[in-house]
Amino acid sequence: MTTLGTSGLVLNEKLLFEHSEPGRKGYSLSKLDVPATALPAELCREEISGFPELSEVDVVRHFTRLSTWNYGVDSGFYPLGSCTMKYNPKVNEVAARIPGLASIHPATPAHLAQGTLELMYRLQGALAEVSGFARVTLQPAAGAQGELTGMLVIRAWHEARGSKRSKVLIPDTAHGTNPATAALTGYDVVPLASDGVLTLEEVEAHMNDDVAALMVTNPNTLGLFETNIEAICKLVHDRGGLVYCDGANLNALMGIARPGDMGIDVMHFNLHKTFSTPHGGGGPGAGPVGVTEKLIPYLPGPGVERVGNDYRLEAESADSVGRMMAFHGNVGVMVRAYAYIRSMGAAGLRRASEMAVLNANYVRARLEGVYDLPYKSRSLHEVVFSDKDLEGGCHTLDVAKRLIDYGYHPPTIYFPLVVKGAIMIEPTETESQEVLDEFCDAMIAIAGEARDNPELLHQAPVRSRIRRLDETTAARKPKLKWEEGA
Amino acid sequence: MRFIPHTVGDVTEMLERIGVNTLEDLFVGVPEPVRLKRPLDLSAPASETELLRELKALAVKNATPETHKSFLGGGAYCHFIPAVIDLLISRSEFYTAYTPYQPEISQGTLQAVFEFQSLICQLTGMDAANASMYDGASACAEAVLMAVRLTRRKRVLLSRALNPRYRAVVATYCRYLSLDLVDVAVAADGWTDLADLNAKLDETTAAVVVGYPNYFGVIEDVANLAEISHGAGARLVTAVAEPVALGLLKSPGELGADIVVGDGQSFGLPLAFGGPYVGFFAVRQKDVRAMPGRLVGETTDLEGQRGFVLTLATREQHIRREKATSNICSNQGLCALMATIFMSLLGKQGLREMAEQNLAKAAYARQQLSGIKGFSLVFNGPVFNEFVVRSKAPVAEVLRRLEGVGILAGIPLGEDYPELADCFLVCVTEQNQREEIDALVAALQGGAA
Numbered sequence: 001m002t003t004l005g006t007s008g009l010v011l012n013e014k015l016l017f018e019h020s021e022p023g024r025k026g027y028s029l030s031k032l033d034v035p036a037t038a039l040p041a042e043l044c045r046e047e048i049s050g051f052p053e054l055s056e057v058d059v060v061r062h063f064t065r066l067s068t069w070n071y072g073v074d075s076g077f078y079p080l081g082s083c084t085m086k087y088n089p090k091v092n093e094v095a096a097r098i099p100g101l102a103s104i105h106p107a108t109p110a111h112l113a114q115g116t117l118e119l120m121y122r123l124q125g126a127l128a129e130v131s132g133f134a135r136v137t138l139q140p141a142a143g144a145q146g147e148l149t150g151m152l153v154i155r156a157w158h159e160a161r162g163s164k165r166s167k168v169l170i171p172d173t174a175h176g177t178n179p180a181t182a183a184l185t186g187y188d189v190v191p192l193a194s195d196g197v198l199t200l201e202e203v204e205a206h207m208n209d210d211v212a213a214l215m216v217t218n219p220n221t222l223g224l225f226e227t228n229i230e231a232i233c234k235l236v237h238d239r240g241g242l243v244y245c246d247g248a249n250l251n252a253l254m255g256i257a258r259p260g261d262m263g264i265d266v267m268h269f270n271l272h273k274t275f276s277t278p279h280g281g282g283g284p285g286a287g288p289v290g291v292t293e294k295l296i297p298y299l300p301g302p303g304v305e306r307v308g309n310d311y312r313l314e315a316e317s318a319d320s321v322g323r324m325m326a327f328h329g330n331v332g333v334m335v336r337a338y339a340y341i342r343s344m345g346a347a348g349l350r351r352a353s354e355m356a357v358l359n360a361n362y363v364r365a366r367l368e369g370v371y372d373l374p375y376k377s378r379s380l381h382e383v384v385f386s387d388k389d390l391e392g393g394c395h396t397l398d399v400a401k402r403l404i405d406y407g408y409h410p411p412t413i414y415f416p417l418v419v420k421g422a423i424m425i426e427p428t429e430t431e432s433q434e435v436l437d438e439f440c441d442a443m444i445a446i447a448g449e450a451r452d453n454p455e456l457l458h459q460a461p462v463r464s465r466i467r468r469l470d471e472t473t474a475a476r477k478p479k480l481k482w483e484e485g486a
Numbered sequence: 487m488r489f490i491p492h493t494v495g496d497v498t499e500m501l502e503r504i505g506v507n508t509l510e511d512l513f514v515g516v517p518e519p520v521r522l523k524r525p526l527d528l529s530a531p532a533s534e535t536e537l538l539r540e541l542k543a544l545a546v547k548n549a550t551p552e553t554h555k556s557f558l559g560g561g562a563y564c565h566f567i568p569a570v571i572d573l574l575i576s577r578s579e580f581y582t583a584y585t586p587y588q589p590e591i592s593q594g595t596l597q598a599v600f601e602f603q604s605l606i607c608q609l610t611g612m613d614a615a616n617a618s619m620y621d622g623a624s625a626c627a628e629a630v631l632m633a634v635r636l637t638r639r640k641r642v643l644l645s646r647a648l649n650p651r652y653r654a655v656v657a658t659y660c661r662y663l664s665l666d667l668v669d670v671a672v673a674a675d676g677w678t679d680l681a682d683l684n685a686k687l688d689e690t691t692a693a694v695v696v697g698y699p700n701y702f703g704v705i706e707d708v709a710n711l712a713e714i715s716h717g718a719g720a721r722l723v724t725a726v727a728e729p730v731a732l733g734l735l736k737s738p739g740e741l742g743a744d745i746v747v748g749d750g751q752s753f754g755l756p757l758a759f760g761g762p763y764v765g766f767f768a769v770r771q772k773d774v775r776a777m778p779g780r781l782v783g784e785t786t787d788l789e790g791q792r793g794f795v796l797t798l799a800t801r802e803q804h805i806r807r808e809k810a811t812s813n814i815c816s817n818q819g820l821c822a823l824m825a826t827i828f829m830s831l832l833g834k835q836g837l838r839e840m841a842e843q844n845l846a847k848a849a850y851a852r853q854q855l856s857g858i859k860g861f862s863l864v865f866n867g868p869v870f871n872e873f874v875v876r877s878k879a880p881v882a883e884v885l886r887r888l889e890g891v892g893i894l895a896g897i898p899l900g901e902d903y904p905e906l907a908d909c910f911l912v913c914v915t916e917q918n919q920r921e922e923i924d925a926l927v928a929a930l931q932g933g934a935a
Contacts (some may be wrong), residue, residue: 051609186663284761
């Protein structure tokens with residue numbers, strides 16, 4: 001078959017430092033129009049050793065070549081489970097660069113920052129409506145910081161009531177950030193077993209008066225809706241706890257169901273997942289947090305409030321957990337998410353969730369029987385297979401690397417941990433049936449290759465600019481920077 | 487909907503293949519009682535033209551360095567942004583990729599991060615730097631947590647001359663970790679008060695945290711602070727909110743700092759009302775494995791070609807879960823790329839020249855302002871591009887009056903420092919032309935008489 005992946009001319013490129021030539025310049029500064037001054041010599045450094053000297057052309061070629069070694073959503077299908085790699089609308093990029101929005105200083109007095117404050121206020125409102133929470137803070141910079149914010153809020157609520165609970169329940173399907181966050185908030189983690197979804201019995205067995213909260217992900221990382229969520233939330237509340245929801249998978253639920261209506265008390269959003277802002281090669285994202293009415297006083301400050309026709313930064317409440325960021329969070333990301341919500345509208349967001357779920361189920365229908373499907377309940381936005389049925393001594397990693405040769409970004413692999421050799425596929429709604437068919441054809445062809453010619457998988461990728469990398473040596477003898485003469 | 491390709495025919499065909507009749511059937515797992523029974527209450531969708539019209543109408547309500555003469559700093563700085571940066575980061579292979587989990591098709595991101603780590607090491611004089619943090623303040627908080635882990639001590643001394651918003655974020659991160667956060671006073675010259683530091687430093691102190699330059703623009707004596715801290719076995723954390731200063735100042739590493747954090751916003755990132763910016767984090771070799779955040783390392787592939795991978799992941803949450811060094815996962819990748827491109831363009835000479843211009847412009851402004859009746863300079867210590875001005879007239883009135891003539895004169899200090907309620911912080915960068923500085927001086931003069 002003709003595959004999407006092929007080989008062509010790719011350019012090599014050295015490190016910046018290896019291009020450097022003394023005396024070369026890549027900048028232009030205006031001429032100094034005031035008298036020059038100097039600091040006492042003992043405060044000043046020698047020249048910055050190793051810093052490059054390059055022309056503008058050198059720099060442009062360098063980074064342009066590097067870019068061609070990457071694979072992005074704009075290159076092709078990127079079914080990285082739990083990351084919601086949907087298309088990033090271009091108008092969002094234009095929006096974030098509108099001069100008045102891009103160049104306003106964060107300490108500008110509120111009456112001269114009405115445009116951005118109004119946008120933030122509207123975004124807070126839209127996210128609250130989508131999620132069913134009473135209030136949203138936009139400050140956290142990423143999902144993990146949103147989790148930290150949410151868990152701090154939970155702890156502050158308990159402390160305000162004189163409750164000294166010390167534990168947090170976390171299901172075995174959870175993202176690794178959940179237990180790491182609980183630890184940062186000073187809680188001990190009690191892992192819960194799940195059988196696809198969390199049962200009321202399992203929560204009941206561990207929920208006691210030393211447990212501050214349950215952290216769930218809904219839909220969970222297997223792509224399954226936590227069907228017992230209402231009863232679980234009620235139980236946790238009856239026993240004096242709160243429920244945190246990791247909102248990484250909200251893309252399955254927009255306009256369908258709202259976490260705030262299920263009994264969940266706190267949830268973070270990932271604007272870079274559900275709300276289409278670009279992932280940037282590892283950020284910046286944004287991780288706003290929604291809470292129920294009773295938790296509003298504990299949110300980090302300042303939020304944006306509206307008084308008449310004026311928008312203001314609220315005074316921080318005395319109970320607030322405090323600031324998460326130096327300023328107001330990743331505002332540039334908020335502009336993009338706002339632009340997305342305005343482009344989509346209510347019906348568009350619901351359609352996005354429906355098509356995301358349709359796409360995941362379509363991939364599942366096409367690959368079930370070829371790849372082992374450990375959990376059979378109806379999937380929502382993503383589907384998790386395992387490598388159990390693969391032949392030829394091939395494993396999940398081999399399938400992932402072979403997919404690169406076929407021209408795809410591999411799915412998330414070896415997560416969630418409850419599935420051995422997990423292959424976690426999240427197609428998102430922005431992919432057409434044709435793209436999914438071609439991808440599924442590739443997955444099926446790879447399973448066949450595993451049986452007939454497993455070496456193709458073990459050697460893969462062969463069409464990428466570089467082959468498999470020696471990660472063991474990288475970790476054993478870390479080389480984390482360029483050094484002159486090294 | 488232009489971002490969703492499905493036709494009616496596609497949907498029918500796909501449902502058939504799945505073996506269900508309607509889209510509704512796909513949601514059987516969502517129990518009826520929790521379903522939303524109404525459409526979301528959101529504004530009707532906007533076309534591209536309508537959306538941009540709406541956003542531009544909002545944008546013109548903002549005051550920016552394009553509409554006003556701006557002397558605002560305090561942790562976010564208006565600097566020259568080379569045109570190259572935005573055009574290069576608009577290569578969608580960069581901005582539409584995610585964390586480089588699959589190194590064979592992520593070498594662009596990985597090599598750029600390796601270069602970022604290298605440049606940060608050169609700039610700070612440290613041995614190893616991570617792939618970035620959210621911002622300078624959260625990096626500062628993570629540095630405190632790291633020092634606590636390394637020393638197993640519980641007391642942290644924060645200079646009151648450290649950016650107050652950095653101090654606030656440290657307090658938030660440490661809120662439930664049973665740590666003792668203690669403020670160290672500011673001396674009359676604007677430096678961290680060494681006598682107060684010596685009095686408060688003891689063998690339970692994990693870290694001493696100072697700004698370099700500090701919030702008042704004053705250049706701290708890092709060598710002395712390091713020596714004092716080390717005398718008690720504490721780590722010195724140096725926070726650099728204005729990294730342009732490092733084009734000129736001795737690096738914190740050279741002066742003995744143990745952990746150097748800061749914000750890279752000055753390196754080519756738009757002000758954007760506070761974010762996204764990029765935190766940096768650099769440590770000594772011996773502490774690399776205790777560092778939070780992602781790290782990229784050099785290695786080779788099967789054929790011996792140089793390549794780069796995420797490495798030392800066993801520190802991180804996806805493997806160590808509750809025992810991880812931090813919960814940080816996504817960082818500020820694209821912002822780190824912007825800072826990398828900026829440092830590449832400015833290079834050895836450019837960063838120095840830019841730093842010298844900042845120094846000269848601030849010195850000129852400082853000298854001019856010091857001669858105005860009703861205003862005085864507060865601190866005598868050497869400053870970089872910011873300084874504190876005391877006003878006889880109420881600060882709020884002075885700033886408001888200058889706004890009226892199109893000048894954002896500075897940040898009032900009273901909210902963070904009650905004892906400086908009659909002061910404001912002025913920042914002057916290479917972007918402020920002499921005429922702007924003269925206009926500031928003239929406007930202040932006009933109202934002080």
